[in-house]
Amino acid sequence: GKPLIGFIGLGNMGGHQAMNLIKKGHNLVVFDVSKDNVNRLADKGAKVAQSPAEVAKQADVIVTMLPASAHVKSVYCGENGILSTIKPGTLLLDSSTIDPATAREVADKAAQHKATMLDCPVSGGVGGAEAGTLTFMVGGSAGDFEKAKPYLECMGKNIVHCGDVGTGQxxxxxxxxxxxxxxxxxxxxxxxxxxxxxxxxxxxxxxxxxxxxxxxxxxxxxxxxxxxxxxxxxxxxxxxxxxxxxxxxxxxxxxxxxxxxxxxxxxxxxxxxxxxxxxxxxxxxxxxxxxxxxxxxxx
Ligand code: NAD
Known part of the structure; x- marks a missing residue:
């Protein structure tokens, strides 16, 4: 059937990105530590999860949009994190801006769970996130980039393959x-x-x-x-x-x-x-x- 998309980090940027995935007809399951941010998406029909682990248990693709490296580490690798319950074959798209070394480290850990993680940071600001015109700078293999592209195209206009994992960052x-x-x-x-x-x-x-x-x-x-x-x-x-x-x-x-x-x-x-x-x-x-x-x- 249709893939279920997880979205974690529904702030100034992520909230709009998640909304655009819904507008393009995708089913979402979402999590954020902010209840207000979760409620805005729930109102548009998104399923609500209580932790990153609960998102990962169900989702086929997961997008994250978090403030910084420490948040990405904890949401992926922490207790009740994505990797604790992830299904093999899950596609992980992190669009937070973090350091390239952390992006590579978390992608390596995801690979140990037979999941693929690409770094997909963006430019274009909150306006671009809302309009769905973001530029995505993507790090990962050419084959994985092709798998990610259709999802990123729901949120952005220019989807650029930069090279291996970390080069997007x-x-x-x-x-x-x-x-x-x-x-x-x-x-x-x-x-x-x-x-x-x-x-x-x-x-x-x-x-x-x-x-x-x-x-x-x-x-x-x-x-x-x-x-x-x-x-x-x-x-x-x-x-x-x-x-x-x-x-x-x-x-x-x-x-x-x-x-x-x-x-x-x-x-x-x-x-x-x-x-x-x-x-x-x-x-x-x-x-x-x-x-x-x-x-x-x-x-
Ligand atoms: P934001 O602070 O508005 O949103 C971050 C969201 O993550 C918040 O909703 C917060 O509650 C949530 N969050 C934090 N810790 C969490 C956790 N442990 N589990 C679940 N949710 C958690 O930030 P933003 O402006 O949306 O930016 C996100 C990222 O995008 C940053 O890395 C930023 O550098 C980058 N970025 C921002 C802009 C911009 O114009 N705002 C442009 C390009 C890139």
Missing amino acids: VAKVCNNLVLGISMIGVSEAMNLGVKLGMDPKKLAGIFNTSSARCWSSELYNPCPGVLENSAATRGYTGGFGSALMNKDLGLAVDSAKSIGEPLFLGNSAHQLYTLVCAKGEGHRDFSVVYEYLQKNNQD
Whole structure:
């Protein structure tokens, strides 16, 4: 019959992804530690489980969308975890952003249970999750990638095979390394320009038709009022939290350290986001670094 899809981690991203699987006609069994998040899916017809183990007992495919490496380890390998009850042949798709080493480690453990795990982190944000237009960066064998693709296509638009297990996370971590650095770069330059007397919209317009052009300037400008629909203009609400960016930069720093590779700007960017989070801004959108620079250098 039709495969039953398990979904664990129904937060800002996962909630929408699960909803899109239902919209495409799939049957879901879901679990989250947050009752509110579970109820939203139960209202749409999803079956509710009381633990990851109870999901794994029934599901043929399981998608996870959890905050960080520690959550992934516990949901898969912990007591009442997925691997404690998993059926041989189960396809495991982890779309959390975690470190590549943990992704490989958990995939190895899954293989010992005759299950296949692929790392499938995403970009595209909450908007992309809701619209079903996410980009998936997938690590696993070519054959396993083909098995995963039809499910990922229910939640995303660009499904990219990056290479072996772990390389999806490598691609994601490197993407966010550029993003964190470019957001700080645009914030620093916008802040300087405005304080030197330039109109922010004019300055952004110059950037976007000149060599400073980049995603952080053109589509996500951190200066309030430059873009009508940016997180900055909404008071840095409802986007990609500084704490998550800090986590991702930490993954880049750790990965670089593990192979002895220098990361000059990545380390600086990580330090700045650590500071921004320590100042209580971790829950606000990561473009809040503009406001931080602006306010902390006022006379
Ligand atoms: P979130 O905090 O909104 O959602 C995480 C969900 O996991 C929550 O519902 C939480 O209750 C649940 N959870 C935590 N521990 C659990 C456990 N042990 N068992 C079951 N459920 C548990 O986070 P999010 O914004 O949805 O992000 C999830 C992942 O996606 C992160 O790794 C993040 O870096 C990545 N990501 C986020 C965005 C974004 O824009 N928000 C974009 C791309 C990637």
